Amino acid sequence: MPTRRTPLAVTPARVRTVAAGSAALLALTACSSSAESDGAGSEVSGTVTVFAAASLKESFTELGERFEERYPGTQVTFSFGGSDSLAASITGGAPADVFAAAGPSTMAVVRDADATAGAPVTFVRNQLQIATLPGNPDRITSLKDLTRPGLKVVLCDKEVPCGSAAQKALDSGGVKLTPVSYEQDVKGALMKVQLKEADAALVYRTDVKAAGDKVQGVSFPESAEAINDYPIAVLKDARNAEAARAFITLVRSAEGRRVLTEAGFLQP
Known part of the structure; x- marks a missing residue:
C-alpha cells in the first residue's frame, strides 16, 4: 500500500519563520519597485x-x-x-x-x-506677466499701457526665451515698445523693478510669484500666445x-x- 505522508505540523515558530520570510520578500519587492520608479537604484551617488x-x-x-x-x-x-x-x-x-x-x-x-x-x-x-512696483502705482493694466511716455520698461534680451516670448506677445498685441534696457535673464529684468530702476518688466509669472510682495503681477491676454x-x-x-x-x-x-x-x- 502507498505510504501515507503525515501532514507537517504548523507550529507557532514555523508561522513566525514563514511570516518573516514573506515580509522580507515584500520588502525586497518594494525596494525594487521604488528603485525602478525612481529610474535608478543604489548606483545613485x-x-x-x-x-x-x-x-x-x-x-x-x-x-x-x-x-x-x-x-x-x-x-x-x-x-x-x-x-x-x-x-x-x-x-x-x-x-x-x-x-x-x-x-x-x-x-x-x-x-x-x-x-x-x-x-x-x-x-x-510658463507664461508671462507684467511685473510692476507693489501696489501698481502706474495703474498698468495692459501691454499698451507700457508705451506711455516716461514709463521705464525692461525686457529680457531677445536671444533668451523670456525675451523672445515677450517679443511674440508684443507682436500679437500690435504693440511697439522701446525698453530702457535688455537684461541677460529674467531675474535681471525683475531685479530692475525691485530696485525701482524700472517701472515695469515683462517676466514669467513664476518669477513674480517668487518675488512675493516685492512686485505685483499684471496678467494680459496676449501672454497666451507666447507660452514657453x-x-x-x-x-x-x-x-x-x-x-x-x-x-x-x-x-x-x-x-x-x-x-x-x-x-x-x-x-x-
Whole structure:
C-alpha cells in the first residue's frame, strides 16, 4: 500500500519563520519597485551638475534638496542663468550632467551640437506677466499701457526665451515698445523693478510669484500666445549619468510636478 505522508505540523515558530520570510520578500519587492520608479537604484551617488534657466531657481533648488534627502551621499550643484548663455557654455565644453532650458529653440542648440543623450522632454510650461512696483502705482493694466511716455520698461534680451516670448506677445498685441534696457535673464529684468530702476518688466509669472510682495503681477491676454515649453535632457558627456537620470525622474514625478505647479508653472 502507498505510504501515507503525515501532514507537517504548523507550529507557532514555523508561522513566525514563514511570516518573516514573506515580509522580507515584500520588502525586497518594494525596494525594487521604488528603485525602478525612481529610474535608478543604489548606483545613485556623487555630484550631479544641473544647468537650468534662471526662472527655475526656486523650484529646482527645492527639488535639489529633496533629491539629496532621497539619495544620501549625493550633492546637486546648480548653474542658473539665461538659457542661451548656458547652452553656449555646454556646447563650449563646460562640465554638466543635466540641462533644463526655458525654450525648445535653446535646447535645440545643444541637441544640434550632439550634446544631449537622447531626446529632450518637456516637463513644464510658463507664461508671462507684467511685473510692476507693489501696489501698481502706474495703474498698468495692459501691454499698451507700457508705451506711455516716461514709463521705464525692461525686457529680457531677445536671444533668451523670456525675451523672445515677450517679443511674440508684443507682436500679437500690435504693440511697439522701446525698453530702457535688455537684461541677460529674467531675474535681471525683475531685479530692475525691485530696485525701482524700472517701472515695469515683462517676466514669467513664476518669477513674480517668487518675488512675493516685492512686485505685483499684471496678467494680459496676449501672454497666451507666447507660452514657453521647458525641455530637460541628460547631457551626452555627463560625468554622472545615473544621478542625472534620477534627478530628471524626480523633476517629472508627481512630487516634482507639485513643487513646480506650486511655483506657478503650467503642466505640459
